[in-house]
Amino acid sequence: MKKEAVCAMPVRARPTFGTEFKAASAPPVVWSVAGSDSGGGAGLQADLKALQAFGVHGCTAVAAITAQNSQAVARVEPVSAALLDAQLAALAEDMPPAAIKTGLLGSVDNLRVVCQWVDRLRAQGHALALVVDPVLGATTGAAFADEALVQAYREELLPRTTLVTPNRAEAARLGLHPGRPWQAGPAGQLAVVITGGDDAAADGLASDWLACAQASAWLSMPRVDTRHHHGTGCTFASSAAAALASGYCVADAVVLAKMATTHALRHAYTAGQGAGPVCAQRDFAQHANNLPGLQPAPALPQPFSPLANTALGVYAVVDRVEWVARVLAAGIRTVQLRIKDPTEPTLAQQIQAAAALARQTPGAQLFINDHWQLALEAGAYGVHLGQEDLDHVDLDALRRAGVRLGLSTHSYWEVARAWALRPSYIACGPVFETQSKDMPWIPQGLDNLRYWAAVLPLPVVGIGGIGVAQVMEVAATGVASAAVISAITQATDPEAACQALLAGFAQGARNSGEY
Secondary structure, eight states: OEEOOOOOOOTTOOSOTTSOOOOOSSOOEEEEEEEEETTSSSHHHHHHHHHHHTTOEEEEEEEEEEEEOSSOEEEEEEOOHHHHHHHHHHHHHHOOOSEEEEOOOOSHHHHHHHHHHHHHHHHTTOOOEEEEOOOOBOTTSOBOOOHHHHHHIIIIIGGGOSEEOOBHHHHHHHTOOTTOOOOOOTTSOOEEEEBOTTOTTSTTEEEEEEESSSEEEEEEEEOOOOSOOBTHHHHHHHHHHHHHHTTOOHHHHHHHHHHHHHHHHHTOOOOSSSOOBOOOOTTGGGOGGGOOEEESSOOOOOOOOOOSOSOOEEEEEESSHHHHHHHHHTTOOEEEEOOOOTTOTTHHHHHHHHHHHHHHSTTOEEEEESOHHHHHHHTOSEEEEOGGGGGGOOHHHHHHTTOEEEEEEOSHHHHHHHHTTOOSEEEEOOSSOOSSSOOOSOOOHHHHHHHHHHHOSSOEEEESSOOHHHHHHHHTTTOSEEEESHHHHTOSSHHHHHHHHHHHHHHHHHHHTOO
């Protein structure tokens, strides 16, 4: 999987992950420029439900009117370009958008009106995301776009687009293909997600190809077994627009859109004789079964061995085997040996010695950071990897050896990447500001850590900026562990620091009711 760039937590990470998505006092504004569905299942009607699920304020500009029901589209008529322009002018005067989502546009003239407003708003200094759902046809078979409109999409709208969300058939008409990695275009911004809902040969999986600055990979999960799927494309694109408007990067926005659409499918219902509508819900992010895996190829997960003791507690991260011995002697039972310099002359010997120390200590669980081959040779209990390491590791060899795997994550899309592997634990951070390493990510804080601890059905480790003063409140979030670095290795009395950390974590865990 290609990984191009980090994806920081948004500065205004609204909403906090630990709550349902709810509207703020002044929520971001998202415009939907699309068609009206008289059957209420797709188009602007579906868009508004999705936007409300994210707690943003949805504004609608009608680009086309359809006469349809759950079985067929009887007629489509675009509004005049002048009327569409008037709608957007009225909105711009009072409610400028943080994001625009387009659906059924109906005509080349209407597409050009959208292009003009995108250019105008950006020229005024608005940091505007544009999500394009190229509605070229209906699932019932009706065609919505001739070749002139398809050409206008390719040549005029897509160069201005942040994210385009075609299904397989639409992607083929636009010259987009699953498996093609992301490349910066003339505007340096176009990201693509090709949804797989119309792929009948998906072997029970719902798999979408994502190509963006953060990652080029498949978002995959088991299909929701339902015949009611009207409005899935609209829900997906509007959800992505809402997430972008809320400050998330493209990869995070797409993961959130996948979660919201999956949950909407679970809440689809009968309306008419044909496929009923999906129904977006505000609690979509609270359910682990909505979380997709992000992986190089669509596949069911192959879990790593579980931890012998999931109550990891205080997790000491140290850089010398001598520190491993000291923290084990002080009563800490979860340790990571993190020697970052691969040219360290004693690297192999230190890993061998640390693994032997852990085997001699009842209850000890030792993880080797990065150096997975040496960890295998030493018979180490576990390996901890960062996201940047995953492209260069023989994961199957680690699985076959029964090695436990821990993975670092900092955002939704990195959690999705980790989740695809079903590791032994997932580390989330940084919780607080940290000086132990240079990190581009905004601290997640306790509320986001509490969210991951509640949602993920794996042990969660909080890491980043945790010391004696913070360990109790970290443990109270319900996490399995708090990773500490300088709080031990830079302490005046490291053994006393270990005791204080152990006592603080135990008290916080009791406060949370976890142990």
